[in-house]
Amino acid sequence: MEPRPLQDEPVVGHITLRYWAAARAAAGLAEEQVEVTGPVSLADVLAGILARHAASPRLAEVLGTCSVLVGDRPVTSSDPAAVHVQPGQSVEFLPPFAGG
Numbered sequence: 435m436e437p438r439p440l441q442d443e444p445v446v447g448h449i450t451l452r453y454w455a456a457a458r459a460a461a462g463l464a465e466e467q468v469e470v471t472g473p474v475s476l477a478d479v480l481a482g483i484l485a486r487h488a489a490s491p492r493l494a495e496v497l498g499t500c501s502v503l504v505g506d507r508p509v510t511s512s513d514p515a516a517v518h519v520q521p522g523q524s525v526e527f528l529p530p531f532a533g534g
Contacts, residue, residue: 446471447521456529457500460493476509476517479525500527
């Protein structure tokens with residue numbers, strides 16, 4: 435017998451989350467992959483990160499200062515709820531760097 439998925443919808447892919455510098459320190463890891471069932475909003479990605487890393491209260495503060503790339507596209511000041519992340523894409527969190 436084949437194992438059945440725990441959720442109603444089959445998993446169709448994953449997104450890769452990459453944390454740089456202070457974001458890496460606050461998250462406690464450089465990269466993680468998250469399974470998704472289709473496109474998800476950046477707001478949902480952020481909520482999931484904060485839920486998975488609830489033991490690091492500093493992470494929310496650090497992510498709030500980060501520049502964000504979805505794929506190779508900067509998010510800039512777009513509303514995170516309006517930014518869609520497709521399965522297979524990466525989301526990178528880049529804190530401000532001193533000196534450059």
